[in-house]
Every structure is written in structure tokens, then in C-alpha cells.
Amino acid sequence: MKETSIKELAKIELKNPIMIEGLPGLGLVGKIATRYLIKQLKARKFAYLYSPHFPYFVLVNKKGSVRLLRGTFYFWKNEKGENDLILFTGDSQAQTIEGQYEISNVILDFAQRNNVKLIVTIGGYRVEAKDKPKVIAAATNSILLDRAIKAEALTSPMGSPIVGTAGLILGLAPFRKMDALCLLGETRGYLPDPKAAKSVLEVLLKFLNINVDLSGLNDEIAKAENMVARLQKIEEKRALQAEEIRKEEDKKITYIS
């Protein structure tokens, strides 16, 4: 493993496969959503992606064994539909500018070899307040975008950047005559955000016309909201204290001068 490369575990014949991509990013939206799908669909591993552009550490697995950072490709045979799925997620995005392009290109190489015609990338979109996180869509063509909007996504405001692999795949796909759609869940971004992931999955499942029970995410959402509430209380307390100190200081200045 000296260059970004794919290690195939098995050769699988897939029927008109669509690829779903979700690497760690804002609010971990892409990774949470993709992992949940993999688990619920009981999708199975069939290839790894390794790269010297990932961070230079290894992770300890259960039982003290160790592995390189990597991306993993899973497949799912869709018994009732037209399209099988390839699902891709991983430990990290590339750490260098050129690595970002290189990894996106290697993902697309693999997609091409598996006759993928459409890739859906998933990520987060930073916004401050949010009740029910919206899902923003961008695509390599307008038919695809219209399908996403019918699945209740909104179009992205013009000029917005889409950072990292989720974006670059859309930029690079047309060079290979492939289509790609990007779904971004609104998130504050600094904590894992399963609520945004759920919103994205609702749109994605409608778009793909697949049924997956999303209630399994509700526990994670409740935990994440507790965490946010606790952090907000701490923040408010700090703000109050700062305010009181400021007032004391004001008095001091007024009395003396």
C-alpha cells in the first residue's frame, strides 16, 4: 500500500448499482447516515480503500488487533428493486489537498469498474438554528435534482461550496459520464448529529424508493440532544458570570473616576 488503492475482498456481480458515499465531515452526518443504512440493510463488505493521505496512525480494534485507517465498500442486493447498492464510508477524509482529489478519483475508478451510473454523496451543511434539519441537494444534472426535490430536498443556494469528498465526487463524476447527487443535512456541525443524518436518510430512502426503519436513530438523537442541552446550560452560566464581572467592573470605574 504505497498509493491510494483498493483491496477487493470478493468479486460481486451487482445489478445497476447506485453508490452511496458518506465519510466523516460536519456533524458526522454522512458517516452516521451511511453506517445506519449499512446496519439496517445488512450490507456486506467487499472492498477496502487505503491511502497514504489518511492521517498517519492506526486504530486498535477490539481484541487489541490493529488496522490502518481506511474506507470500506459494502454492497446490498435489492431483491425487490432495480438497483443494487454500493455503500462507502470510512475513518477519515484525506489530510492533503492533492489527497482529496486522489481519493475521490479512486472511489470513482472503483464505481466505474462496478458499472455504477449514479453516486449519492451525503454530508452536513452548517446552519445555526434548526428544529427539523432541512436537506439541501445539489446534482450533476437537473433531472436528478428534480428527483431529489420530489423526495423533499431543497436546492442549495447558488455559490455555496461543498467541501471535501462529498463535493469533489460531484465535480469529478461528469468527467467519467457518471451522475452524482449530493444530499447535505443542516447541522451546527461541532457535535455528531444523528438528527441531521435522519433527515438526510428520509430524503434518500424516498429518492431510492427503499424502505428502511429509521426509528433506530431515535435513541442516538435523544442522547445527542441531552448533550447539546447540557453544553448550552454550561455556556449560559458562563455568559452570566461574565456579565456580572463586567457589571462589577463598571461600578468600580464609575465610583472611582
Add this chain to the structure above:
Amino acid sequence: MKETSIKELAKIELKNPIMIEGLPGLGLVGKIATRYLIKQLKARKFAYLYSPHFPYFVLVNKKGSVRLLRGTFYFWKNEKGENDLILFTGDSQAQTIEGQYEISNVILDFAQRNNVKLIVTIGGYRVEAKDKPKVIAAATNSILLDRAIKAEALTSPMGSPIVGTAGLILGLAPFRKMDALCLLGETRGYLPDPKAAKSVLEVLLKFLNINVDLSGLNDEIAKAENMVARLQKIEEKRALQAEEIRKEEDKKITYIS
């Protein structure tokens, strides 16, 4: 797209073409000037430049479609003159040192294939005060520089650096027996500066002996000046407040000690 590369949309026969280059930089002078020329001359796209050294995000276009960061080459057929034009602008400069050299070299490759003998690069030059921004010129030979001075540019003070693509193209052009001229508009640099862009265009048009109506920039200039005035007021207010706090503090120290 794995290396910096050109994607040609059409093969165009051009007559003694001169290339104008203006990427984003100080005050966006190069980009504003080049874009304005493209619009006024109704120049037409004929090639894109892509690079893994651009920042690793994509941009959402109108209608939710998406594209890689890129540079774009436009051409203009000069019905009345000797020289057709190739105009080059783009979304970004390279993000790595080697990328800066690589992109400049690929621009020069393309220029060479199109029989360009002269390139004019446009950028900004940081100065504090400015009423009517001056235009500073540097060139690969003295005849070219003299022509620029006749078009009312000033020579650059010796030893000044010219940073980025606008500069590197001048440094690299002689290796290919090409000439290059750089025109830099004076700008404070931290805000888009259409006034500096207009000054550069006045010199450039005289230099090229082309007529283009520049009054279309006046609106943008007025808006930019309003913005600057508003920012200055805020700045002055802040300075006043800081001064008053300082005086209060002075009194306090004097009274107590």
C-alpha cells in the same frame, strides 16, 4: 482529472492572439478586470483548466448543479485589429507552492499551443491611501514596458515581489520565448476593488488599442465606496470608544496612586 490539465470545448483558429490573465488576488483586481472585459467583448468560452491544487471543494451553480473549481479560457475575435484575444480567469489560485508553478506552466502550455506571443497578467498592488489608483507595470522586456508606460502605466519600484500566477507567468514566459507584461492596480486589497480594476483596464485598452466602454464599472465602484465608508465609520467609532476607555483608565490611575 488527476493532474492539472486543460479541457478544450472547441478548437478555435485565432489571429496573433494576445492572452489576458486575471485570477483572484489582492482586491480581486485581476478577476474583476478580466471578467468585465469578457462581458463587454462578449468573449466566448473555449477551454477549462482543472487542477488538484485548487481548494478541495466544489461550487453550487444556479439550479443546484455543481462544478469543480476551475479556470476558464475565453476568446475574442478582433474584427478591426491585428490581435485576437484569449482571456483567462478563474475561481482560485493554487493552494500549494508546487501547484502555483504547475498551473502557471499549464497556462503557458496552452498559450503556446495557440501561438500566443504575448501575455498580459493583471493583479493588485497593496498601498494604503489612493485617490485615483495608479497602475504599475513590469515586463519581460523593455520594449513591452515602454509600450505600457506610453499607455500611462508606471514602472514598478525595483525589488518588489509580484506574488502568484500573475508574477510566475512573467518569470516563466521567457523559457518559452514568450513575452509577458504585468499590470497591477493599486488597492488596499482587503475588499473587492473595481476602481483599481478600472484603472488597470484603462491602461490595458490603451495598450491593446481596443475600445471598451468602462462606465459599466461605475455602479460597482459606487457600491464598493459606500461599503468602505461604512466600514470606516464603524472603525472610527470603535477607535473613539477605545480612546474614551483609555482616558477613564488614566483618570483612575491618577486619582488612586
Add this chain to the structure above:
Amino acid sequence: MKETSIKELAKIELKNPIMIEGLPGLGLVGKIATRYLIKQLKARKFAYLYSPHFPYFVLVNKKGSVRLLRGTFYFWKNEKGENDLILFTGDSQAQTIEGQYEISNVILDFAQRNNVKLIVTIGGYRVEAKDKPKVIAAATNSILLDRAIKAEALTSPMGSPIVGTAGLILGLAPFRKMDALCLLGETRGYLPDPKAAKSVLEVLLKFLNINVDLSGLNDEIAKAENMVARLQKIEEKRALQAEEIRKEEDKKITYIS
């Protein structure tokens, strides 16, 4: 020397060699442990590793001579046992992400050419308090890990990262059908930590079934503990002073307002 490369000083025939790797890292644990072994075993140099990814300075040796930063491979003929040893240590880790992968791969190339089937990497593991530093193990297979645990290592908590060459070698070894074990000594990490190195060596020697007198490290350990004690006193004094200043400030605020 334009790429990471090995310069062999001698061709040595080794019997079922195991490689021990210990580069500088947290608490210098890997380097201190490996160097101590080399000295006690009177192991002998037989190859250098050079790389443009090491920092760009040279070191002055005794007598004013100079050398590039490098890694050094030593060998030890085990007269009583089944496995000879190759020991590797050096001046620095790679300074770039890609360099980290490249250097780990070149070490593995060299190991492979010498028929190494097992590599043990040594490093530090950051923890705050520690009396007798524990030794954490991770491995490419469970048999190896069990052997380490019998030698009184503990398994690493799941999900821990192992940063740098000590980790990457474990990640990369399976691609070459090689086994690797990593032993990490607990250390606060900001000072050279011979105590952690000694703990690691105790486990390593048991694991390898080799006898080496470790008492030679006791002097270094005493010196290091003196240093830590002195630094702690300075730190406490500073904390006390800061506390007193804070109290004075508190009084001031209370009296005035």
C-alpha cells in the same frame, strides 16, 4: 539519496530474525528502549535508512564531522536462541504525512529482504499519573497478542490510535504477510522517560525470552525523576503566586464596589 532508501554497510546472514523498531516519539520511549538493547547486546550496525522526509538539517557528530538524519539497522546474533534480532532506531520520524507511510514501507521492504516474519514496534502511550508504567500491546494477530499478555502486557483499549511509524508498521505488515506487535509504555510524554522504556523492555525480554540486565537504566530513571520533581515545584510555586494575585484582585473588587 533522492528518495527514502536503504544503504547497506554489510550483507549479514541472519537466522529467523525478529525486528525491533523504536523511533523517537512520546517520552522517547521507543528510542530509549531500543538504544539500551543495542548497547547491552553489543548489536552491530549493518544498514542506514535515509529520507528527504526527515527534517532538513544535519547533525554535528563528535570531532566536528556531520551527518544526515537517518535511521540505523543493527543486528544481533542470538547464540542461545532461535531468533536473531534486527534492531532499528533513528534520529526522527518523517515530517510529512506521505513520508510517514513511505518510511514505514521502506522499513518493511528491508525486513522482507531479510526474511523477517515478526516485527515488534515500541512507543509511548500518554497517561497522566503513573507509578509503575504499564505496557499496552496491540498486534496483527491474536496469538501474538496472547504471547505479549503472557509477558505481562495489557491489551490496548479499543479505538485508541497508535500514531506514527510504530503504528503504521502494524497497519502495513499484513499486506506483506508479516506479523507485528506494538508495545507502548505509559508516559506523560513531554520529557524523556526511561522508566517507561524499562517497563517496555521487561515485557519485550520476557516475550523474546532473552536475558538483558536492565539495571543500567536506573541512573537515567533517577535523573529523569529529579528533573520532574524540580519542574513540579516550579509549577506549584507559580500556581500559588497566581492564586495570591487572584485573591488580592478579589479584595480590590469587593472593597470598591
Add this chain to the structure above:
Amino acid sequence: MKETSIKELAKIELKNPIMIEGLPGLGLVGKIATRYLIKQLKARKFAYLYSPHFPYFVLVNKKGSVRLLRGTFYFWKNEKGENDLILFTGDSQAQTIEGQYEISNVILDFAQRNNVKLIVTIGGYRVEAKDKPKVIAAATNSILLDRAIKAEALTSPMGSPIVGTAGLILGLAPFRKMDALCLLGETRGYLPDPKAAKSVLEVLLKFLNINVDLSGLNDEIAKAENMVARLQKIEEKRALQAEEIRKEEDKKITYIS
């Protein structure tokens, strides 16, 4: 110019040439010394070194012409002695780690093609106080070092790093069976230091057995010392003011509490 490369202006036959290298670094010692030698010896340009690892700007020459950053090789025919000289200086060191190694290797390539058997590199060595700056030497062999010590250089303390091209050339020269000596003038390093450069030149000229009048540096030294004196006064004034403010603050705290 897409890789680090040499552009030869003329093919010169040189007699047992010794190369002197002095790029910008601490106190600009290497560059000041080498440039002074070039001027006094009336050495003549015969090659340029270009590199995409230099910073990505160009410099405006007199008359508004422009050039890439580069290094320049000069030669000097020694009518009275055994060794001609090649002198190398330039605008900048490499900006990347790999670039540092690459440029040093390209300099050595050029030296080898010109039958250079010995290179002397010049730089600065950071120390705080200095009256008459000492000159520290390091070398690839002890005979060379002894010759430098006879020319009144001192040996470098063991373990000191020599950063950048001046050091890497010494590290890389033995790979090509070349000898190299490094002379470092003591300097505080943050301002151009012609005094340190003069000290180095005194040693170098004795070492080379060449006569060059060094009095031409005295003016520059006087100017530099004036500058340092002025900066010190400003610094002292600032320290005094800070002390007074501190005392006022102390009084305030004491009176109130």
C-alpha cells in the same frame, strides 16, 4: 522549468574547482559573504538554478523587468593558485522539506559535472552576545576540519543541528565521494549581519589561501551596528515604560486593598 533544474549560460573549463555556497539564512551571513567575494573577485555568472520549491513570486529588477527567484553560479579563474572557484548564492532557500533535499542534490549534481571535489558552505550560528563573532566549522572529514581550524575556525559543539542547504550539502556530499566543509559565523540572526560574514570570510580566505580586501565590508558593518544600537534604545525605553506601568499598578493594588 517544471522541476528543480540548472540553466547553463556558458560552458567553462575550470581547474580543480572548489565550490563556495551561501544562500540566505540566519543573519544573511552566507549570502553577504558569498556576494562580497563574488564582487571583489569579479567572478562571472555561468549558470542559474530554478525550482518550483522556491516561494511563488517573482522579483522586479531595475527597469521594471521581472525574474523568477533563482540561485546563481559564478566562476573565478585563480591565476596564482591551484583551485578555481565556483560561487553559488541565490534569492531564497526551498520552502518545502522535500524541496530542501531536491535543491541540495541539484547543486551537488552541478558540482559533480564540473569536477568539484570540495564544497564550502557558509551560514550563521545563533548566539546571543558577540563581540568578535567566532566561526564554527564542521566537515565531512577530519583533515578538512583540521585545515579549517588552522584557519582559525572552532569546532562545532557535538549534536548541534545545521539547518537548510548549508547543512544538507554536507550530509549529501559523501554519497557522491565529495568533501564538504561548513563555516558558520556567530550571529544574533534577526538582522543582516555583515560582521559575522566578515569573520567567516577571514577564515575562508585563509583556508583557501586567497587574498581579498575585506575592508569594503566595514561600511556595511557600521550601518548594521547603528541599526542595532537604535533598536536597543527603543527596546530599553519600552522596557522602562512597562516597568513604570507595573509599579503604578502595584501601588494601586496596595493602596486599595
